[in-house]
Amino acid sequence: MxxxxxxxxxxxxxxxxxxxxxxxxxxxxxxxxxxxxxxxxPSEAIDRIAAHFDVPRVNVEGVAGFxxxxxxxxxxxxxxxxxxxxxxxxxxxxxxxxxxxxxLWVEPGKVSEDGLVSVDSTSCTGxxxxxxxxxxxxxxxxxxxxxxxxxxxxxxxxxxxxxEWPPMLFEVADNIRRSDxxxxxxxxxxxxxxxxxxxxxxxxxxxxxxxNLRGRGGAGFKTxxxxxxxxxxxxEEEGGIICDVGGQPERYIVCNADEGEPGTFKDxxxxxxxxxxxxxxxxxxxxxxxxxxxxLYLRGEYRYLLAQLEKVLQKRREAGLLGDNILGQDxxxxxxxxxxxxxxxxxxxxxxxxxxxEGKRGRPRNRPPFPVTxxxxxxxTVVDNVETFACAAKIAEKGSAWFAAMxxxxxxxxxxxxxxxxxxxxxxxxxxxxxxVSQILADCGARDPYAVQVSGPSGTMISWKEFDxxxxxxxxxxxxxxxxxxxxxxxxxxxxxFVHFFAHESCGFCTPCRVGTELQKKIMDKIASGHGTASDLxxxxxxxxxxxxxxxxxxGSSAANPVLDTLEKFPDVYERKLKALAFEPAFDLDGAxxxxxxxxxxxxxxxxx
Amino acid sequence: MGTPMSKTIxxxxxxxxxxxxxxxxxxxxxxxxxIPHLCHNPEFKPHGSCKLCTVNVNGRNVASCTMPAVEGxxxxxxIAELNAERLALTQMLFVEGNHLCPACEKxxxxxxxxxxxxxxxxxxxxxxxxxxxxxxxxxxEVMLDRNRCIYCELCVRASREVDGKNVFxxxxxxxxxxxxxxxxxxxxxxxxxxxxDKAVQVCPTGAILVKRQGYAVPIGQRVFDxxxxxxxxxxxxxx
Numbered sequence: 001m002x003x004x005x006x007x008x009x010x011x012x013x014x015x016x017x018x019x020x021x022x023x024x025x026x027x028x029x030x031x032x033x034x035x036x037x038x039x040x041x042p043s044e045a046i047d048r049i050a051a052h053f054d055v056p057r058v059n060v061e062g063v064a065g066f067x068x069x070x071x072x073x074x075x076x077x078x079x080x081x082x083x084x085x086x087x088x089x090x091x092x093x094x095x096x097x098x099x100x101x102x103x104l105w106v107e108p109g110k111v112s113e114d115g116l117v118s119v120d121s122t123s124c125t126g127x128x129x130x131x132x133x134x135x136x137x138x139x140x141x142x143x144x145x146x147x148x149x150x151x152x153x154x155x156x157x158x159x160x161x162x163x164e165w166p167p168m169l170f171e172v173a174d175n176i177r178r179s180d181x182x183x184x185x186x187x188x189x190x191x192x193x194x195x196x197x198x199x200x201x202x203x204x205x206x207x208x209x210x211x212n213l214r215g216r217g218g219a220g221f222k223t224x225x226x227x228x229x230x231x232x233x234x235x236e237e238e239g240g241i242i243c244d245v246g247g248q249p250e251r252y253i254v255c256n257a258d259e260g261e262p263g264t265f266k267d268x269x270x271x272x273x274x275x276x277x278x279x280x281x282x283x284x285x286x287x288x289x290x291x292x293x294x295x296l297y298l299r300g301e302y303r304y305l306l307a308q309l310e311k312v313l314q315k316r317r318e319a320g321l322l323g324d325n326i327l328g329q330d331x332x333x334x335x336x337x338x339x340x341x342x343x344x345x346x347x348x349x350x351x352x353x354x355x356x357x358e359g360k361r362g363r364p365r366n367r368p369p370f371p372v373t374x375x376x377x378x379x380x381t382v383v384d385n386v387e388t389f390a391c392a393a394k395i396a397e398k399g400s401a402w403f404a405a406m407x408x409x410x411x412x413x414x415x416x417x418x419x420x421x422x423x424x425x426x427x428x429x430x431x432x433x434x435x436x437v438s439q440i441l442a443d444c445g446a447r448d449p450y451a452v453q454v455s456g457p458s459g460t461m462i463s464w465k466e467f468d469x470x471x472x473x474x475x476x477x478x479x480x481x482x483x484x485x486x487x488x489x490x491x492x493x494x495x496x497x498f499v500h501f502f503a504h505e506s507c508g509f510c511t512p513c514r515v516g517t518e519l520q521k522k523i524m525d526k527i528a529s530g531h532g533t534a535s536d537l538x539x540x541x542x543x544x545x546x547x548x549x550x551x552x553x554x555x556g557s558s559a560a561n562p563v564l565d566t567l568e569k570f571p572d573v574y575e576r577k578l579k580a581l582a583f584e585p586a587f588d589l590d591g592a593x594x595x596x597x598x599x600x601x602x603x604x605x606x607x608x609x
Numbered sequence: 610m611g612t613p614m615s616k617t618i619x620x621x622x623x624x625x626x627x628x629x630x631x632x633x634x635x636x637x638x639x640x641x642x643x644i645p646h647l648c649h650n651p652e653f654k655p656h657g658s659c660k661l662c663t664v665n666v667n668g669r670n671v672a673s674c675t676m677p678a679v680e681g682x683x684x685x686x687x688i689a690e691l692n693a694e695r696l697a698l699t700q701m702l703f704v705e706g707n708h709l710c711p712a713c714e715k716x717x718x719x720x721x722x723x724x725x726x727x728x729x730x731x732x733x734x735x736x737x738x739x740x741x742x743x744x745x746x747x748x749x750e751v752m753l754d755r756n757r758c759i760y761c762e763l764c765v766r767a768s769r770e771v772d773g774k775n776v777f778x779x780x781x782x783x784x785x786x787x788x789x790x791x792x793x794x795x796x797x798x799x800x801x802x803x804x805x806d807k808a809v810q811v812c813p814t815g816a817i818l819v820k821r822q823g824y825a826v827p828i829g830q831r832v833f834d835x836x837x838x839x840x841x842x843x844x845x846x847x848x
Binding site: 043044047056057058059061062064065066067068344361366368503504505506507508509510511512514515516517518519522542545546549550551552586587 | 655657658659660661663670672675677694697698701702704705735736738759760769775776777778779780781782783784785786787789790791792793
């Protein structure tokens with residue numbers, strides 16, 4: 001890390017603002033750089049940035065306040081953020097974080113008095129196969145233990161810039177344990193694009209359609225439908241048509257690499273070792289829908305991949321695979337820009353992602369209209385998962401019959417699974433769709449498995465009774481996360497972790513999610529502290545119903561899944577924690593008198609209730 | 610009924626005509642059918658955040674203020690299940706802020722209070738959050754009390770769309786969402802807000818109040834002291 005000693009915020013801002021030019025969609029990117037330079041977003045910088053983009057100050061403040069990695073107050077020269085996913089917790093995250101805090105003499109969530117360092121938690125950083133993990137000034141730390149924290153502590157005290165820290169602290173392994181057609185077979189850069197140019201755009205769409213490729217982000221929407229809606233969308237503005245069928249350049253291809261679902265890390269591996277395949281798929285999509293511009297929305301946690309991804313893009317430009325007249329095809333122009341996220345799970349929702357791409361708060365839009373007709377800057381936009389684009393490139397090259405021959409009737413092809421938790425070999429496993437959970441558990445060396453969280457907190461928790469179920473859209477759909485829990489684990493702890501996650505990540509737009517996730521968290525905390533009663537369980541079921549049926553987007557409607565699933569499948573873990581009373585107040589009357597006891601110095605019988 | 614140009618949906622079995630481009634809420638209000646709502650105000654572009662106006666359309670729940678009316682939709686609104694959920698959402702709004710009706714100048718003119726009465730809210734049901742929120746008396750003529758803010762963004766929209774000022778905005782996230790104002794100091798008095806601004810008039814609760822007018826109309830003679838919010842909002846004037 002460089003030492004920034006600008007006394008004049010204006011001097012620090014000038015080069016940043018000049019580099020990003022005047023389009024307000026760059027706002028979030030600018031704020032990320034300011035945060036790096038100042039360890040906060042100073043109030044004066046907000047003014048300057050607002051003037052530069054000609055937007056109201058409140059808009060800049062709104063964006064700065066929305067994303068976890070931005071802060072209007074200083075977070076210290078060194079910001080340690082421990083990944084708080086359940087997998088990190090199972091590997092000892094809580095004790096390690098306390099250990100570091102003790103060593104550095106800081107309280108969690110607060111900055112040290114000398115302004116040097118802060119230590120806090122953050123949502124899953126996507127290193128579940130090599131946790132406990134953390135981020136230091138945005139750089140990923142893996143396989144943390146006390147020895148490593150001792151070293152980190154010394155480095156921080158010595159004020160060694162993070163770029164000079166030993167590289168072994170930052171090693172991130174791919175951990176590919178099982179490969180199939182996607183990870184196992186090499187695709188030469190340009191091969192899929194050549195196949196598309198030879199076959200034709202319309203014919204390629206027909207191939208994607210026949211392959212029955214469905215979105216790999218979890219929802220499973222048919223990719224060909226999305227692409228054809230986008231291609232067919234006509235945009236009118238003030239009476240005139242500004243975007244004709246398939247017209248350029250007013251259509252966009254967006255790759256959703258905001259892999260925020262706790263327990264998922266396959267996109268990290270695809271982008272690290274298969275970036276060409278992903279960019280190839282985006283280019284195939286661009287040719288099919290007639291897009292001139294693409295974005296890779298890279299989650300802030302994966303910022304360490306940015307430089308190498310930019311290099312891959314540059315190589316592709318030099319090879320004629322991006323830019324004007326791709327592979328000599330007249331009029332086929334497409335390029336890709338990388339946009340960084342800044343710590344917001346909600347931006348994995350496609351319309352929130354688009355808002356974020358536009359430099360705004362990541363708030364899901366009202367639908368209709370849908371992004372395929374009114375997406376980025378109101379133009380037709382395709383948003384697909386990283387893995388979906390990788391599949392599309394393969395299909396473009398090898399055809400639909402080859403792809404559809406794998407998997408099941410409604411779930412063709414293969415699926416990348418991110419496996420972590422209680423197993424001998426956590427990592428990435430590629431299986432044809434239809435594989436059973438028990439097969440997966442055997443392959444990853446699961447130890448005495450008892451429950452499995454499929455597709456992260458927003459997905460499903462299944463018990464050992466259901467291990468013959470299959471990974472497929474017709475049975476267990478998943479974006480790829482598989483977290484294994486062995487018998488000695490308490491499923492309640494997982495649910496508790498997940499409700500905290502949802503409350504932290506709710507965007508706050510709609511009432512049911514903003515308040516409902518917080519209420520859910522408070523009740524789970526009450527049960528965890530031993531004060532829960534039977535009426536709390538009734539309350540959580542009713543809250544779950546409201547979250548599911550009244551929420552604005554998928555975050556809210558799935559936020560109750562961890563509680564409802566564990567209540568249904570492991571009711572005993574709750575009942576063991578409940579008091580026998582029918583009702584227990586959430587308010588601790590005796591505890592509330594503690595302040596008064598301290599002030600008066602009394603601790604006698606009459607000072608207690 | 611209806612001109613050849615108009616189309617029809619049904620709301621709780623009642624045929625309601627609509628024009629192309631109208632939402633379910635537009636059609637309902639025009640027909641005098643009340644769907645409880647707080648963040649919606651027909652003078653502004655629909656927002657869809659409070660979710661009180663959620664209705665069931667052909668088996669699916671949607672916010673009626675943002676959902677376009679489409680020929681043949683069968684809308685369920687005034688049914689026990691939805692009203693129970695609306696009540697729960699209203700209770701959520703009460704407990705996440707600090708709403709002390711007896712001590713609030715807006716009492717009797719407050720839409721949050723009126724909706725609560727309409728839905729038969731007898732208690733807050735959930736535990737109060739008692740959040741620490743800032744009140745701001747720095748403006749000479751306007752009081753901002755964030756304790757009563759429900760994040761409907763009507764002031765945000767009014768300031769932007771009508772006043773052309775952008776005095777208000779939201780910052781933070783989730784339960785930590787907060788209403789911010791457009792000044793370096795963060796104080797309302799340092800913004801260009803004028804007491805005549807539309808943004809000052811649209812607050813459905815007592816979060817934004819004109820100073821020195823609190824009791825110009827005595828309690829007992831206020832809007833919702835005599836009329837239900839249903840009467841007021843389907844009777845033409847929007848408060």
